[in-house]
Amino acid sequence: MTFQPEIAAIRFGTGLGPTHRPPTSPEALLRPLAGPDDMAALHPIPRSGHIEAEVHAIRTLVRQKRDEPDREEELDRAMRARRDALRDLHAGMAAATFARAMDTADPFRERLVQFWQDHFTVLGMGGLGDYAVAPYIESAIRPHLQGRFADMLRAVIQHPVMLLYLDQNRSVGPNSVKARRGNQMNGMNENLARELLELHTLGVGAGYDQGDVRQLAELLAGLGGNLENGFRFFVDYGEPGPETVVGRSYGRRDPKLEDIHAVLEDLSVHPETARHMARKLAVHFVSDVPDPALVDHMAARWADTGGELMTVYEALLEHPSAQEGPLQKAKLPFGLMTSAFRALGLDGARLTALDAPRVRRLLFRPLAAMGQPWQRPLGPDGWPEAAERWITPQGLAARITWAMDLTRKLEIELPDPRDFLTHALGTIASEETIFAAHAAETVEDGVALVICSPDFQRR
Amino acid sequence: MIDRRSLLLRGAALGCSAAASPLISPVALASAPWDARLVVVILRGAMDGLDAIRPVGDPHYAELRPGLLAAVPGVPISDFWALHPALSRLVPLWEKGELAFAHAVSTPYRDKRSHFDGQDLLEAGTGFVPGAPRARDGWLNRMLQVVPGMEAETAFAVGRDDMLLLTGDAQVANWAPEQRLTLTPQAERLLNRLYASDPLFGSSVREAIALTESLAASEGTDLDAEEMEEMSGMTSMSAGNHADLARFTADRLRRDTRVAAFSLTGWDTHNKQIGGIDKALTQLSDVIEVLQVGLGEIWGKTAVLAMTEFGRTARENGSGGTDHGTGGAMLMAGGAVRGGTAFGAWPGLSEGDLYDRRDLMPTGDVRAFAASAMEGLFGLDRTVLESAVFPGLDMAGTDRVIL
Structure with missing residues (x-):
């Protein structure tokens, strides 16, 4: 089977159009992806730091209002203006996301952003949280499309929106400094640890159990932050190690962020992760029932290169069963x-x-x-x-x-x-x-x- | 402030006025071999059964739930049990014998405590052996497959989210209350031709057109497109979505439909459970109330089953919530239910009684209660229920849940 430009433009891109030429080869999809991000420049979406500053400004006004009740009316006005601006920004970020897919000459990039943001799904948890989702994608997903999977994983797991969504920011190790101080409101939360294994890396069928979830949750304790101040590692929340996750030991007595980085590195190149991700990419881009040879081909590339994403995409695009028609998926x-x-x-x-x-x-x-x-x-x-x-x-x-x-x-x-x-x-x-x-x-x-x-x- | 009960009831009355009108033909009984009604509500996110239906008579309960119990006192319904206050509107149903529950129940799913697996397995009703292939159909659909004489609208999946529960080889109608499809005759002809060779698109569009026609007939009036659009924009966001689902379901059940399913979300209360579960239980109360009022006399032959993927930890966690657990609770409502009954064997809550020293120990299979409901409502044979509908289920010793 030879490469079919129109099939590729629809399967790996954002569709055909009167002003866009379909890609003539796998390289034609990959080359622009390696180059500058034109769409981010043309239709900008702010990074998370911008939203953090906005949230800080609004919370400052709330604090001011408490301290200076006689300025209530003026401060309320200022607060409303900022909230309205955020609502407009939210709509603008959505429109920009549409516009990028419509205008781009680098359409595989936009499709990959969609794929990875879905793989690392977050939901805005009410309040100002909804406004932080598009900046999360812009900060944690989009800059890491071409690198190692481990780097994207690390960016996501250290992002406050993910930590808030999966309740990690409140998780306190049972023997941590914080817990030993005896605060009633301290406890462990396994949500992120479980999804990290089940969804983000190994996949639900993989060989891990509740013990691994628990140990990983202990290892992750300390990751925290909020919409106003961004990411922080709270040493006092960390559980004294070591912890054993999927057969490997991490950490010592003193909790460190480096121990979390180490487990993410190992999970990112685990053979089960390679298979899980190869299959997920094949299902997303090619078929609800992908050719096992395509999955094997991508998983092998993942294993060979330690999850270098560009090489995995290359494995996907070059494989004959990813080039064949007919189109099998339904567009979302x-x-x-x-x-x-x-x-x-x-x-x-x-x-x-x-x-x-x-x-x-x-x-x-x-x-x-x-x-x-x-x-x-x-x-x-x-x-x-x-x-x-x-x-x-x-x-x-x-x-x-x-x-x-x-x-x-x-x-x-x-x-x-x-x-x-x-x-x-x-x-x-x-x-x-x-x-x-x-x-x-x-x-x-x-x-x-x-x-x-x-x-x-x-x- | 508008009284929410009268608002709900008014909405329900509006939704059903056309169905009750003498101009519309009465419910056709021929479309299924029975006249009883079954509604399955999937509570997505894992309802905290220990907070919804509280074992206040258990000596260990209070110490496990210091924050949740003290802040929100329950409503006693027996010496042992109390309902969460957000379910207090259902107390009259309990007293009339139209509300029951099974406690300390779960599916056979254990240990990984994943919502997605837990929900898939609850809806599939099979595939619990590790490594077993995932079922592609749901148990409610398999039930329909074993009963001859089903017609297209016998079963309805209501709402926009996925219902594996009703997915499968038996034909099931599928619709969101606010959706319509209006086409010019020529466009309809061309679409049918366009979809002739693609069964997925073909069957979907035929069903959409048929449903639009039947909805238009049931309402008597057609809202114009702008009004429709306003409504659909609102309902997908607003807190009233759950009531619309229930109203639409009641309307269908007054006609040819005998089995309906939809889901409610908002049960995953890891943090600040006091507010979260109050909202979710209020919605569940609304749904039961709208179904009861909307069904009128038919409520007498109806069973509503509210099921969730698993329970939550016996202890409160550090953030005022509870984490994914194992044993949980199932609610049953309707005139057909053996109400006023607490089904299931209570395992106790001392540390040694807990599953994994953390979760309520499941003493019953939640599928057995669903099976018992289908046995009682539809006269299905136990061997069929234990093989075709829930392969591997053992119903021995399961109480009868239908009158």
Whole structure:
């Protein structure tokens, strides 16, 4: 099987479009990924430090209000203004995420960001937490796409949004300095330790048990921080070692961050992690039931290079069963919307110019209706992969309703459905889709039918 | 302030007025070989059974739960048991014999205490042997597979989230209360043609169109697109989503539907459980109340089962919450239930009684109570329940949970 540019643009990229050339080889997908991050520059999303400063500013106002009751009105006004600005920023960051997928000439990068942010799913835990999710992705995921898996793992596990989400920031070792001081409110929390083994590294079928979870939780005690001050390691919360995790011993008497780094390094190159991640990448990009040879090929590369991600991507892209048609996966709602916008030739700037209420109405609402509310998956295992989970009666009804309503909502000039067919699907359109594009009663219906076609809905 | 009970009831009455109207044909009984109704509510995130239904008569309970118990006193329903105050609206049901529970129950899933595995296995109802292949269908679907004469709307998965419970070879309707699909005749024709060779898309769109038609008929009036959109935007976010699920379910159950399932979230109370579980239990109370009112006389032949993937640690943790545990509780409501009963064998809460010295010891298989409900409601044979529906389950000694 030879490399098929159109299949690759849809399977590994953000779709076809009138202004984008499909990649002609695996190298054409990898080369830009190794280069500068143009989309981060064009559609910026702040890093976590910015949100921390904002949270600090708001909490400072809260403290001031307590100390200076006579300035209440003025301080309330200032607080409201800051919160409104954050709400606008939240909408802007979502629009920028869409815009990057629409405009990019480096589409594999955006798809990898989606994959890894889902692998390391976090949920904003109420309050100002929702505003910290996009900056978490920008800080902990996006800069580490090309490096070693261990480096991304470390960035994620030391990020306050992850620590807050999986309750690590409150976990105190049972024999720690803090616990020995006898505070009633101290206790261990195993949530992060469990997900770190089950979801992030070894995978749930792997050979570990509750004892490993417990020992890892003891080792992780001390990781902490919050939305205002960022990450911190609290030595007093740490459990005196050593701890044994999956057959290896870590740490000594005095808790140290380096011991946590050591266990992350070992987990990142564990053969079970290599298999788990190889399979997950293959399932995400290629098929709900991937070719075992593809998984083996990627897992072997992971093992050979110690989880050097670029080499693993290379193993994925070069493998014949990742290049074959037909497209087998169902696009997730975000991928469907961005690929439709891209096929329509819509400029990302059209979305980043939207105000917050329009972002909610035009982007968040259809995403939720299709089953993918913005940054709100059900749990830390992220969004489901199987096509049957998305193409349900209500999910498909929402997709069709959105497509049929595109022009009225977005006030865009639609192309001739026959041209749109070529922009959206190139030479892979089936006879049924070609027929529908030609037989539709109106331009709106014609474009919508192409978007609704299984050809376009799959990737 | 608006009284929440009257608000819920008004909503329920609105949702069902069309169904009760004489213009609409009465519930067709032919679509399933029985007339009883079963609703399964999956409580995602692991409900703390020890906080929801409290063994206040156990001498060790108070010391395990110093913060949670002292701050939020429960409502006694017997010498031994008290309900969490957020369930106090259900006390009249208990007194009428329409509310029961099974305590110290769990699936056979042990030790890894993962939500995702725990929920998948609870819904699959099988595959508990380590290394066993994952079931791709749910036990409620397998129950439908063994009963002949099912029609498309016999079973309904309600809401937007995944329900492995009802996934499988038996046909099951699947819909979120706020969704509609309206197409021009030509667009509908072309879509059908477009999906003719893709069964996944084809069956989904046919069902979507059929459901939209039946919903429009049930409501009598069609909301316009903007109104619909407003509603769908609100319900997916608002706290009223759970009540919509229950209202829609009640409406379906008044018609051809006999089995329905949906899920409620918000049970994973690692921190500040006092607030978290109050909200979740209030939603569960709302759901039971809306079903009771919305079903009217049909409530008498209904059983609602609220099940969760596992319980939580017997002791409070350091952050005012509880961590993933093992034994938990299952709630049963409805006129068909042998109410006013505490099912299950109480293991005790002394350190030696606990599972792993940390969790409530499961003394019963939660699947056996679900099986008993299906046996009582639908007359299913035990051997079928123990082989096809819950392979490997042993129902011996399980109490009858249906009147």
